[in-house]
Amino acid sequence: MSAATAISDRLRTVCEEQLSLLGRQRPVGVVAVSAAAESGRSVQGRFTDGRIVELSRSTRRGASLRCIHRRAGEGADNTTFHHVAATEPSAGLVRLLLTRLGGTTSSSTILEYPHTGSGLVIPPLRAQDGVSITELAAFLEQVDAGARSADPAVSQVIIGFEVIDRIFCAGADVDERSLVYLTVRTIARKGPQLATGVYTPGTSGRLAEFTPFALGAEAGRRAVTGLGARPAPVGHFPVVIRGGRGIVLLHEACCHPLESDEILRGSVYADQIGRPIAAQHVTISDDPTVAGSVGHYRFDDEGQPARPTLLVENGVLRALLTSGYTADRLGLPPTANGRCASVLDPPLPRMSTTCLAAGPDRPEDILSGTEFGIYAENVGGGEVTESTGEFVFRVNNGYLIRDGRITDPIRDTTIAGRGDLVLGMIDAVGNDTALGAAKCGKQGQVVPVGLSGPTLRVASLLVGGTDV
């Protein structure tokens, strides 16, 4: 039996034991219960000044118990989602949960350390069986060399890296998950000018899938391009956004407000299912099955089998993203989007890979059809206020479009809009689908998310530059 198989079996046992223990107590008002457990290892650190300056190996594990509890004598949708978790599972988790549900178990006996002797110990993945640090160091040196090869002006290369292997068990289902995520920051200097470049490649596969010199060169190019960039303009302009990471536009403007906990909070898309919310040629789905995407999984963190969810079909809202709890409150089916940063965190409705279906237009035609505007070549993170639909995203490498041609580079800037208005202003969708990687934070939990889609154009977005 392999080590991974043995750990998988133990994780299943931990989940079964916790559920069995809770079930024997027959708690009142419980609508649904679930358990999860994980064991993982990772290597993470930072590479600067041509060498690794921070590096650590980590092992992690933990277990959680969750339930949806309907309070007696209150409305049908008046439920509470309970989540208790610990790095070392024990009967104390069950006792704590029962206390929360109104049982009589004293909280003073909860979570005694150490939890040995409970029979629920989760074995760790052996850290040294993970990625070879020698190979990792050689890989990072190649990234560094690639970045510096872009131009002598590249003065610094800073690479954050993490390589993660996890065995995750939700109920009886066990999934082996991998993640490689790099954050390559480059700095270029020319006299008093300072410019930065950012590139965040990621995969649910292995480090060997990347070509390190090439990705370094791309990160270096992004910084060098910024040298001599002019201030971004201020005002409303057409914006052409390159596909892949650029789909962060839809991640913020459309999909966060479609997460069903935000619907419960009064998102701008509440009560809009079946109604048009976007231009007719816009079809958006969430798909955790996209191979290689950092948002890939076989089942979500509540055990729902992964499958694509069609959110917007030809402009019409068709579905929401749900977790088990929010699906119960809204009377909707779970969509395999219950995700957590680690088993210690409660699952929330989260995106996996946001996909914009390809359209008919060639990217060069979209550009040539834009008289004046902004070309967002490389896009950073974003944020949205779901209840108003107001969102922003960062353009790290942008250019002015004049007479249908890409011209001057502009300094990094933020682009803003209101999702419920902007989706209707997508007037061109390209045929050049690309895949990007990002990390998304919500309620303190950061999870990897994929972004897949082609170049698109929005007829008008607010560009928040400084050149008035």
Add this chain to the structure above:
Amino acid sequence: MFDLDSAVAKILGSAAYVGAECEAWICRRVDQNIIVDSTGVTQWSSSAASVSAVTVWRDGREGCAVVKGDDLGASAVEDALSVGAVLPPSERVARQFSTVRCDPSARCDPSARCDPSAGAGYDEDNPEAVLSRLAALARCADMDIELCASLEHTQTAFGETGGGYVEQADQLACVQARIAARGRGPAYIARQFIGRTLGDALDAADRALGMDAACRTVDILSGEPVTWYPPVTVLLHGAVAARLLALLAPSLQLDAIQQQRSRLAGRLGDAVGAEQISVIHDTTGVFTPIALAFDDEGTPARLTRLIHRGRLDSVLSDVRYAHQAGQTSNGCGWRPAGGGAVTVGPRALLLQWHGPHMPPPASSAEMTLEVVHANGMHISNEITGDFSFGAVGVIRDVRGCARNAGAFTVAGNVLDLLADVTGAVGSPCFVRRSGAIYGSPSLWVNGLTIGR
């Protein structure tokens, strides 16, 4: 009970067995989160985690390993040695705690410390009272309010080969309010109230600039937005100014200066801001809600003046980078909540204004644009200091009449902004971001570009 000093001793013993010197950092953490809206408690989550970080030195090489779980000792030491074996040689830098021998019970405010045996922080003494106060705050007739109350209790121990050992307990509470207008135009702001206990945080929410003020602001934001701006003086609400301070922090780090990631490199002693501005880092609990005995390298907590009356006085440092610069650490070496290597960073940063606190529109004819909520500030450029974020705000005329200013963008450079602060209003507003807290009063500023 989980015995921290025994756990540290076990790790050090495992290292000694294989001929390695060692530092062991262990953090036991209990988090509790309760989300409450007008219907009651919608989510209640708790987690207990043990995290250990082990750093070893052998044959002139340093390695680090992190274990999340109670499985301590030999495997972690082996993992750390395997890391060190492939890294370049690295000398061990002496920590300060081994000679300082700080006494956590003397440095922490005893009344603010958690009793680790009292349910490990899962339930405060009277959880019903806390839930009742949360429910009362969440029930405002005209607003949709969701409150997320979080309580983090940590016990941290740090020991090294040779006998140095320190231990401390800490607790921090935060109530985050999401306030939206009910049934009117789209309007929303978020506010955080931070304290040592949930009671402290709820008290902050009850104060004059707490929930009532936030609800009044949302009420204004739900009105029809103005279509034209007259000349305005810009006031950044404390919650917005504090988030801008978070953007300044990376430029004030010694590692960033040594690695050419900071525009403040080589400017120690220079004027970098308005004369009435100071920026301090305080983990002693005097000026901020963070009261610690030591950082994650055992360096005693202290108050550090970073910018004093406009001049750059010092920068944040940890042991490694301070040693490289021929200095001693000022106690800013921190590990991420889940463990990992020590990095330089802030834990409790505060902007202070030494001038009078008053509303100063330069001209009585000018109106005020108060920026009350920001979107996307975290995605600004921490290296150049350039920022551009989405915002909503309120326009007030000289008589105090307020109208919704709608949505707009605010762009500028945070380092330039330090010189463009012309006044301040009110007590500091604290916000939490990435494990650190940042505080600032509301600031009058020039030089920003407002886009709409």
